[in-house]
Amino acid sequence: MTALSKSWERAVVPLFILAAWEVFSRSGFLPAALLPAPSVVLHTWGDWIFGFDETSQANTGRWFADALSSAMRVAAGYGIAVISGVLLGIAIGWWRWVERTVEPTIQMLRPVPPVSWIPLAIIWFGIANKPAIFLVFLGAFFPILMNTIHGVKTADRNLIRAASMMGATEQQLLRHVVFPAALPSIFAGLRIGIGAAWMLTVTAEMVAVKSGLGYVLWDSYYFLRYDLVLAAMASIGLLGYATDALIKVLMSAALHWQHGSTLQSREG
Amino acid sequence: MASIDLRNITKIYRDAKRKRDLLAIDNVSLSVEKNEFLCLLGSSGCGKSTLLNMIAGFEKPTEGTVTVGGTPVDGPGADRGMVFQQANLMPWLPVWENVAFHLRLKGWRKADRRDAAQEYIDMVGLRGFENHFPAELSGGMSQRVGIARALLLNPQVILMDEPFAALDAQTKMDMQEELVAIWQKQRCTVVFVTHSVDEALVLGTRVAVMTSRPGRIRELIALDLPRPRDTTGPRFNDHKRHILNLIREEGMQQRQAAVA
Numbered sequence: 417m418t419a420l421s422k423s424w425e426r427a428v429v430p431l432f433i434l435a436a437w438e439v440f441s442r443s444g445f446l447p448a449a450l451l452p453a454p455s456v457v458l459h460t461w462g463d464w465i466f467g468f469d470e471t472s473q474a475n476t477g478r479w480f481a482d483a484l485s486s487a488m489r490v491a492a493g494y495g496i497a498v499i500s501g502v503l504l505g506i507a508i509g510w511w512r513w514v515e516r517t518v519e520p521t522i523q524m525l526r527p528v529p530p531v532s533w534i535p536l537a538i539i540w541f542g543i544a545n546k547p548a549i550f551l552v553f554l555g556a557f558f559p560i561l562m563n564t565i566h567g568v569k570t571a572d573r574n575l576i577r578a579a580s581m582m583g584a585t586e587q588q589l590l591r592h593v594v595f596p597a598a599l600p601s602i603f604a605g606l607r608i609g610i611g612a613a614w615m616l617t618v619t620a621e622m623v624a625v626k627s628g629l630g631y632v633l634w635d636s637y638y639f640l641r642y643d644l645v646l647a648a649m650a651s652i653g654l655l656g657y658a659t660d661a662l663i664k665v666l667m668s669a670a671l672h673w674q675h676g677s678t679l680q681s682r683e684g
Numbered sequence: 685m686a687s688i689d690l691r692n693i694t695k696i697y698r699d700a701k702r703k704r705d706l707l708a709i710d711n712v713s714l715s716v717e718k719n720e721f722l723c724l725l726g727s728s729g730c731g732k733s734t735l736l737n738m739i740a741g742f743e744k745p746t747e748g749t750v751t752v753g754g755t756p757v758d759g760p761g762a763d764r765g766m767v768f769q770q771a772n773l774m775p776w777l778p779v780w781e782n783v784a785f786h787l788r789l790k791g792w793r794k795a796d797r798r799d800a801a802q803e804y805i806d807m808v809g810l811r812g813f814e815n816h817f818p819a820e821l822s823g824g825m826s827q828r829v830g831i832a833r834a835l836l837l838n839p840q841v842i843l844m845d846e847p848f849a850a851l852d853a854q855t856k857m858d859m860q861e862e863l864v865a866i867w868q869k870q871r872c873t874v875v876f877v878t879h880s881v882d883e884a885l886v887l888g889t890r891v892a893v894m895t896s897r898p899g900r901i902r903e904l905i906a907l908d909l910p911r912p913r914d915t916t917g918p919r920f921n922d923h924k925r926h927i928l929n930l931i932r933e934e935g936m937q938q939r940q941a942a943v944a
């Protein structure tokens with residue numbers, strides 16, 4: 417009963433907005449093409465996915481292929497960012513000499529917005545997957561790196577003492593103490609990183625790639641198909657939400673030991 | 685041969701920011717025999733932890749040498765089990781994994797680690813809590829996990845830094861009894877830091893009373909009292925009176941030094 421009324425509570429505002437939008441679009445106040453009604457967007461979206469009546473023209477039935485090519489770019493760039501960001505972050509956080517030699521360069525590169533790399537990315541990698549993967553990597557790398565460094569530096573020194581009292585070598589300290597201690601912070605970085613990854617895939621696809629959800633979005637804009645634009649926006653939002661939810665599941669599995677010791681765990 | 689040998693130990697903490705050095709330990713020499721239970725007694729800030737950390741290998745003496753079992757100490761190692769003032773358990777590992785952490789480092793298989801941990805978990809009376817996480821334990825229980833973890837190393841030497849300071853009187857008494865029983869069974873050497881005269885007299889075979897900063901050994905007192913210790917007996921109280929007098933004198937000198 418309470419669960420049901422809770423989900424009802426959550427749905428009230430979105431349902432109201434959708435209904436108002438539907439009514440507004442059909443009222444003829446604006447040309448229907450400029451702000452397609454939700455029902456129209458849903459119809460187009462359906463055709464894009466299942467291809468029943470070609471309302472989405474050349475895109476009909478191609479949604480899974482588009483979503484997959486975007487998702488693969490995210491996965492590739494994000495995967496590289498996770499591995500390099502965590503490893504380099506641990507090295508910078510742990511060894512002073514690595515910090516001294518690498519940190520200044522990183523601090524110089526970090527404030528440069530990833531999207532401003534687009535021209536160079538196209539020159540270097542051409543128009544295909546590679547520039548998109550490169551941009552995704554740039555966007556996800558820095559939040560993951562910074563959070564990993566923070567996690568390592570704030571690891572409890574006493575735990576390191578306890579482990580070295582039990583005979584841990586430096587490598588064991590990193591693996592069995594520093595890494596798990598930094599994990600909550602690393603996951604915070606992973607969640608910021610995945611948002612950046614989707615943002616940059618879509619941006620790259622609008623400019624430098626000829627496939628994927630971002631490409632469909634930008635292409636439909638040129639052809640004045642705002643229903644497809646909205647369907648593409650919703651698709652990107654949905655996939656972004658799904659990947660974030662996946663990371664949250666991984667996080668609560670990896671950090672289950674925090675249950676009962678943090679504010680967050682108070683929520684049911 | 686003594687189990688622990690401190691020879692002419694001096695420790696100076698260099699304070700780079702304030703450009704002032706702090707003499708924490710001033711020329712301390714001390715030998716602890718095998719199977720001894722030595723209590724280091726002294727007021728707050730007199731350098732007890734510093735001394736213990738040098739035996740453990742976390743700190744290096746500025747001058748002098750520390751040897752344990754005949755070999756000079758050069759960094760921490762599993763031959764010296766330490767029980768910290770805060771339990772310092774890995775919060776992401778359940779109780780049994782914390783107790784068997786040393787075996788994890790040695791690459792033992794999970795089932796073997798689990799079996800080995802059980803003996804020590806039983807020893808400190810935590811059966812039934814094997815799969816609890818540190819956040820789910822009380823302070824006294826965490827402290828017992830820390831003790832089990834140090835015992836599993838089966839070390840020649842156990843170092844304890846005020847492990848019971850944060851416990852209530854009843855739990856403290858239970859844990860002291862347990863600790864003495866374990867020490868008698870395991871035949872190891874214990875150095876136990878405390879600032880409680882009663883605790884030192886209940887536990888130790890010898891008490892080293894330290895001076896206030898800089899830390900020196902003021903007096904070494906051998907306790908030939910039978911166990912379990914009778915905390916109301918006349919000999920216990922003679923010792924107590926004597927030590928309290930030492931501490932009082934120490935405090936007075938300290939104050940005069942401050943006035944002068």
Ligand SMILES: Nc1ncnc2c1ncn2[C@@H]1O[C@H](COP(=O)(O)OP(=O)(O)OP(=O)(O)O)[C@@H](O)[C@H]1O
Pocket residue numbers: 697698706708726727728729730731732733734735879897
């Ligand atoms: N890492 C350090 N750097 C600088 N000074 C230190 C450091 N550790 C301890 N000291 C100083 O050395 C002195 C002795 O400290 P220590 O921790 O050994 O005292 P203690 O006897 O264990 O006190 P307590 O009973 O309060 O734990 C203190 O004056 C302290 O300020």
Ligand SMILES: [Mg+2]
Pocket residue numbers: 732733734845
């Ligand atoms: Mg101390």
